[in-house]
Amino acid sequence: MDKQQLIDCHERIKPFIHNTPVLTSRLINEIAGADLYFKCENFQRMGAFKMRGAANAIMQLTDEQKQNGVVTHSSGNFAQALSLSAQSLGVKAYIVMPNSAPKVKKEAVKGYGGILVECESTLEARERESDRIVKEHGATFIHPSNDDHVILGQGTACKELLELRPSLDYVVTPVGGGGLIAGTALSAYYFGNNCKTIGGEPFEVDDAYRSLQSGKIETNTTTNTIADGLKTQLGDRNFPIIQKFVDEIVRVTEDEIISAMRFIWERLKIVCEPSSAVALAAVLKKKDDLANKKVGIIISGGNVDLSHLPF
Amino acid sequence: MDKQQLIDCHERIKPFIHNTPVLTSRLINEIAGADLYFKCENFQRMGAFKMRGAANAIMQLTDEQKQNGVVTHSSGNFAQALSLSAQSLGVKAYIVMPNSAPKVKKEAVKGYGGILVECESTLEARERESDRIVKEHGATFIHPSNDDHVILGQGTACKELLELRPSLDYVVTPVGGGGLIAGTALSAYYFGNNCKTIGGEPFEVDDAYRSLQSGKIETNTTTNTIADGLKTQLGDRNFPIIQKFVDEIVRVTEDEIISAMRFIWERLKIVCEPSSAVALAAVLKKKDDLANKKVGIIISGGNVDLSHLPF
Numbered sequence: 001m002d003k004q005q006l007i008d009c010h011e012r013i014k015p016f017i018h019n020t021p022v023l024t025s026r027l028i029n030e031i032a033g034a035d036l037y038f039k040c041e042n043f044q045r046m047g048a049f050k051m052r053g054a055a056n057a058i059m060q061l062t063d064e065q066k067q068n069g070v071v072t073h074s075s076g077n078f079a080q081a082l083s084l085s086a087q088s089l090g091v092k093a094y095i096v097m098p099n100s101a102p103k104v105k106k107e108a109v110k111g112y113g114g115i116l117v118e119c120e121s122t123l124e125a126r127e128r129e130s131d132r133i134v135k136e137h138g139a140t141f142i143h144p145s146n147d148d149h150v151i152l153g154q155g156t157a158c159k160e161l162l163e164l165r166p167s168l169d170y171v172v173t174p175v176g177g178g179g180l181i182a183g184t185a186l187s188a189y190y191f192g193n194n195c196k197t198i199g200g201e202p203f204e205v206d207d208a209y210r211s212l213q214s215g216k217i218e219t220n221t222t223t224n225t226i227a228d229g230l231k232t233q234l235g236d237r238n239f240p241i242i243q244k245f246v247d248e249i250v251r252v253t254e255d256e257i258i259s260a261m262r263f264i265w266e267r268l269k270i271v272c273e274p275s276s277a278v279a280l281a282a283v284l285k286k287k288d289d290l291a292n293k294k295v296g297i298i299i300s301g302g303n304v305d306l307s308h309l310p311f
Numbered sequence: 312m313d314k315q316q317l318i319d320c321h322e323r324i325k326p327f328i329h330n331t332p333v334l335t336s337r338l339i340n341e342i343a344g345a346d347l348y349f350k351c352e353n354f355q356r357m358g359a360f361k362m363r364g365a366a367n368a369i370m371q372l373t374d375e376q377k378q379n380g381v382v383t384h385s386s387g388n389f390a391q392a393l394s395l396s397a398q399s400l401g402v403k404a405y406i407v408m409p410n411s412a413p414k415v416k417k418e419a420v421k422g423y424g425g426i427l428v429e430c431e432s433t434l435e436a437r438e439r440e441s442d443r444i445v446k447e448h449g450a451t452f453i454h455p456s457n458d459d460h461v462i463l464g465q466g467t468a469c470k471e472l473l474e475l476r477p478s479l480d481y482v483v484t485p486v487g488g489g490g491l492i493a494g495t496a497l498s499a500y501y502f503g504n505n506c507k508t509i510g511g512e513p514f515e516v517d518d519a520y521r522s523l524q525s526g527k528i529e530t531n532t533t534t535n536t537i538a539d540g541l542k543t544q545l546g547d548r549n550f551p552i553i554q555k556f557v558d559e560i561v562r563v564t565e566d567e568i569i570s571a572m573r574f575i576w577e578r579l580k581i582v583c584e585p586s587s588a589v590a591l592a593a594v595l596k597k598k599d600d601l602a603n604k605k606v607g608i609i610i611s612g613g614n615v616d617l618s619h620l621p622f
Binding site: 262302 | 332334337351353354356358573576577580581582583613617618620622
């Protein structure tokens with residue numbers, strides 16, 4: 001994927017996304033010993049960066065494909081993102097979700113106009129159900145992270161950040177399925193001035209860290225993390241980009257995630273997901289290496305259940 | 312207080328404050344049936360609008376007064392605001408606080424360089440202690456809300472909001488000691504285009520509502536509200552301004568406050584105080600009157616104890 005594709009993608013999706021604000025805090029900078037710039041995708045439409053990739057993927061379809069709709073399986077932010085993007089573009093979105101998913105997530109999808117299709121809570125059942133919808137309705141399957149158009153879309157958050165702050169030394173994102181960090185690394189490479197990309201990942205789901213070590217896509221054996229957006233694994237589209245363009249993946253503990261999350265809420269006064277806090281936790285862990293550097297942090301989303309906070 | 316005083320005040324304090332962002336949400340607008348513009352003073356330095364008035368009050372002192380320091384009694388945001396403003400301006404700030412105040416508030420004052428002076432938990436003890444500091448150190452007493460320079464400073468948030476959104480029909484603030492709403496009403500009058508000021512006040516501490524009814528400053532008999540910043544009463548400097556320039560004070564229940572607070576956290580993805588939510592609660596209560604209007608809302612602050620949330 002080249003620079004022009006990122007530029008075209010950004011122009012394409014601009015009418016459907018917010019150019020989200022970038023926040024800073026003197027106090028956080030003092031404590032971090034670096035200049036941190038928080039790109040607030042929690043303020044994005046539907047509350048997460050996923051809107052960018054979803055919108056781009058749908059806009060790349062032919063008119064015939066658009067008429068038949070799109071389908072994905074997700075119980076997270078991509079489900080809402082695909083629903084809202086599809087609604088904005090007048091396209092049907094089938095969202096396959098395990099019937100065990102929280103009611104609030106099912107309602108959110110329906111609220112954004114998505115067609116909820118419930119199934120058993122196994123990966124096999126979800127894939128079978130998606131396949132059925134593809135066959136029956138001619139819908140196009142869109143993967144939440146392992147899709148070139150999705151990766152390009154997610155990269156536009158970093159592009160906007162670098163347009164505002166061209167001299168960043170680093171940009172840091174959480175690592176889940178790999179779409180955000182791959183897109184970010186591409187934008188950092190093409191639009192930054194020697195800007196390096198770092199990923200933050202919970203020890204509990206350190207598949208990306210181990211994949212970079214082993215040179216092949218690893219899976220998770222444990223998924224016992226509060227960062228529920230990061231339990232997914234890398235794919236064959238984003239892994240080569242991550243291998244080539246990501247500088248390092250920093251692993252953090254659950255306590256470090258919760259403490260970084262509290263820090264963001266208390267000091268930046270914003271509501272972010274545990275997954276977003278993983279990036280700040282990684283920055284604080286690498287404090288010595290990042291001293292006096294300019295560091296961008298992608299706050300990936302803000303969809304949390306206020307009745308179940310870790311503090 | 313005239314227009315030029317507000318303009319001068321704003322120019323004076325600009326180096327010490329943030330021009331805070333204004334957030335909007337399509338979803339909130341749909342539900343409210345109006346266009347709402349949230350002026351986010353929770354993103355202000357030290358986390359509340361109080362920074363504006365405190366900075367202005369200190370900057371108006373003579374050099375000799377500055378040398379002898381300032382004093383106030385407050386266990387809320389004004390304590391932190393006076394401490395940080397004083398520190399920024401190289402002035403000593405004595406903060407009289409009841410020894411029963413939460414440790415986190417005492418630490419915050421000390422963190423901003425304030426000199427903490429503890430006393431018994433009665434208004435009499437606090438006033439006696441302030442008087443002692445005035446006499447012993449020659450410090451200048453600065454009232455958190457009933458002070459012309461403080462009122463002017465607080466009015467600059469609305470001035471900034473109107474510079475960005477000149478055609479607001481209404482601006483809505485919470486009502487506590489009266490400094491914010493008085494300053495806001497002045498700015499709305501001088502800088503708005505027929506922009507009216509509305510106050511939101513908890514039923515539990517409806518002294519301002521009753522004061523406007525009776526024509527004299529009333530006190531509260533109950534203070535059983537979650538909006539802990541609004542328990543104070545009006546004063547002789549701000550009450551006449553409120554009488555002249557405020558259109559209406561709308562009272563809201565505790566449930567309405569908590570529900571509006573949750574709404575702001577979930578939809579705007581920002582952390583605000585219960586006191587701030589009172590303004591949105593008032594807007595939702597007056598939904599029929601405000602239909603299709605452009606309404607500014609001052610989110611007054613974001614200093615909350617995350618360990619004690621009402622949801």
